[in-house]
Amino acid sequence: MAQFNWYQRILFSVMLCVAAAAVVFVSSGDILAAEGMAQEENILDRPLEEIVGQLAPQNQLTLFPCSDCHNDLPPNPKKRELGEPHNELPGIFKHDAKNRWCLDCHDMRNRDKLRLLNGALVDFKEYYRLCEQCHGRIYREWKVGVHNKITGHWKGEKQYWHCAKCHNPHDPVFKPQKPAPPPRKPTEIYIKTKK
Amino acid sequence: MSENKNTEHRAQKTDITRRKFLAGLAACASALSLPLNADASMLEEYFRQHFKRLDKDELNTILKNLEKEFSQKYEKAVTVKATPAMEDVLFGYTLDVSRCIGCRKCVYACIKENNQSRNPQIHWIKDLEFKRDEKWFHFKDSEPYYDPPEVPQKGRFYLPVQCQQCKNPPCVKVCPVKATWQEPDGIVVVDYNWCIGCRYCMAACPYEARRFNWGKPDIPKEELNPNMHYLGNRPRPKGVVEKCTWCIQRTREGRYPACIEICPTGARKFGNLLDPESDVRQVLDNFRVFRLKEDLGTNPKFFYFFSLGTHIKAK
Numbered sequence: 173m174a175q176f177n178w179y180q181r182i183l184f185s186v187m188l189c190v191a192a193a194a195v196v197f198v199s200s201g202d203i204l205a206a207e208g209m210a211q212e213e214n215i216l217d218r219p220l221e222e223i224v225g226q227l228a229p230q231n232q233l234t235l236f237p238c239s240d241c242h243n244d245l246p247p248n249p250k251k252r253e254l255g256e257p258h259n260e261l262p263g264i265f266k267h268d269a270k271n272r273w274c275l276d277c278h279d280m281r282n283r284d285k286l287r288l289l290n291g292a293l294v295d296f297k298e299y300y301r302l303c304e305q306c307h308g309r310i311y312r313e314w315k316v317g318v319h320n321k322i323t324g325h326w327k328g329e330k331q332y333w334h335c336a337k338c339h340n341p342h343d344p345v346f347k348p349q350k351p352a353p354p355p356r357k358p359t360e361i362y363i364k365t366k367k
Numbered sequence: 368m369s370e371n372k373n374t375e376h377r378a379q380k381t382d383i384t385r386r387k388f389l390a391g392l393a394a395c396a397s398a399l400s401l402p403l404n405a406d407a408s409m410l411e412e413y414f415r416q417h418f419k420r421l422d423k424d425e426l427n428t429i430l431k432n433l434e435k436e437f438s439q440k441y442e443k444a445v446t447v448k449a450t451p452a453m454e455d456v457l458f459g460y461t462l463d464v465s466r467c468i469g470c471r472k473c474v475y476a477c478i479k480e481n482n483q484s485r486n487p488q489i490h491w492i493k494d495l496e497f498k499r500d501e502k503w504f505h506f507k508d509s510e511p512y513y514d515p516p517e518v519p520q521k522g523r524f525y526l527p528v529q530c531q532q533c534k535n536p537p538c539v540k541v542c543p544v545k546a547t548w549q550e551p552d553g554i555v556v557v558d559y560n561w562c563i564g565c566r567y568c569m570a571a572c573p574y575e576a577r578r579f580n581w582g583k584p585d586i587p588k589e590e591l592n593p594n595m596h597y598l599g600n601r602p603r604p605k606g607v608v609e610k611c612t613w614c615i616q617r618t619r620e621g622r623y624p625a626c627i628e629i630c631p632t633g634a635r636k637f638g639n640l641l642d643p644e645s646d647v648r649q650v651l652d653n654f655r656v657f658r659l660k661e662d663l664g665t666n667p668k669f670f671y672f673f674s675l676g677t678h679i680k681a682k
Contacts, residue, residue: 316649318674321633327621348517352471355490355511
């Protein structure tokens with residue numbers, strides 16, 4: 173067995189410590205790298221279509237394409253009462269109505285498109301990009317299915333619901349409903365129906 | 368090891384002889400108590416083994432007999448399955464209290480899906496209404512019979528309660544005959560043929576989630592759900608206990624429970640707790656959740672949370 177003197181021993185243990193530290197450092201580097209990977213794979217960054225799998229059918233627009241009429245109409249950005257066919261809309265419009273008007277969301281020149289705050293145009297079927305601008309947190313929760321309704325299969329095909337199925341963009345408050353009848357009280361749980 | 372085997376063997380042996388003895392005794396007794404026109408299926412029902420000890424053939428015959436019985440009684444084609452738990456699945460449920468509006472649609476979807484008795488009335492889901500400014504969490508401070516023209520009402524919130532599918536279920540512990548147990552996927556089930564109706568489980572359940580058939584259940588023929596599970600929504604006899612099974616007949620086939628499908632707000636979420644991508648894990652991984660009466664150590668797999676803060680609403 174080889175004999176070591178004191179400084180060889182110290183040198184040896186220092187080397188051991190350095191080696192151990194290096195191992196720890198490298199492996200923690202690995203962990204960080206792995207975390208980076210995990211972050212890259214963040215569910216929120218994936219394309220919407222992939223996450224929400226399949227969106228349930230969208231609302232059927234009754235007036236689309238808008239250009240059928242609007243190609244021949246001079247655009248009028250003035251906030252006002254509207255005649256046919258939109259005579260009801262200004263009345264129900266309650267979405268920050270004090271500060272907004274139709275053409276904050278609908279494009280003035282190309283009525284078949286929606287308009288983001290930065291001026292970019294998006295299709296009606298991507299209307300949710302509109303909502304994302306102001307309701308970012310809820311939009312994220314919608315994307316992962318929390319602020320959402322998912323039907324179909326927990327294992328298998330799912331359908332995610334559109335914001336516009338639950339919130340009318342012009343009057344977005346979730347509409348109150350009549351509740352189904354309350355349960356019978358224990359004292360009347362059994363109702364004799366015959367004789 | 369061999370010790371073990373020996374005792375097991377011995378236990379089995381004594382068990383068999385005891386069972387034979389009991390069967391003999393029961394046969395004598397039944398000669399007196401069974402109606403004279405008792406047929407084979409009635410005898411079978413009388414001597415039926417515990418569900419977990421049935422072999423495949425026995426189970427299949429039982430299911431076939433039930434299908435025949437219900438198809439005749441309700442005048443439509445009925446299937447009764449006993450689909451077992453999937454592997455690597457532990458079911459969980461989350462409910463967003465801040466988005467529930469208390470409309471009770473879930474209550475009635477559940478009744479239909481699970482063939483609950485209409486009269487006497489049995490509801491597996493109870494929707495509790497609480498006042499916002501009062502202390503809550505005590506069921507006794509809640510109003511289950513609320514009936515305003517519209518929900519949600521200002522200053523109120525709603526807390527639907529159904530079986531919490533505890534991981535440590537007191538109801539299972541107290542059952543003197545092992546008629547209720549926890550399945551591998553976490554669903555607590557009842558074998559209605561084994562239940563003796565003592566209602567200990569109802570007393571033990573801190574969530575008031577179990578219901579007893581005080582009278583003969585009554586299900587309208589045209590509303591009967593013909594897709595049944597032996598441990599779930601098959602029609603129950605009088606005198607047994609029943610409760611929510613997270614729609615075992617649907618969820619064991621990959622579908623969502625009926626309450627999830629009907630909820631207009633999307634407040635309800637169901638899925639596999641072991642799958643990091645499941646709907647319930649999205650909630651558990653991103654929100655602070657709570658469970659009812661957590662201090663009792665029942666460890667429910669039903670989680671509540673608030674996705675929307677308490678804040679001043681528009682309007």
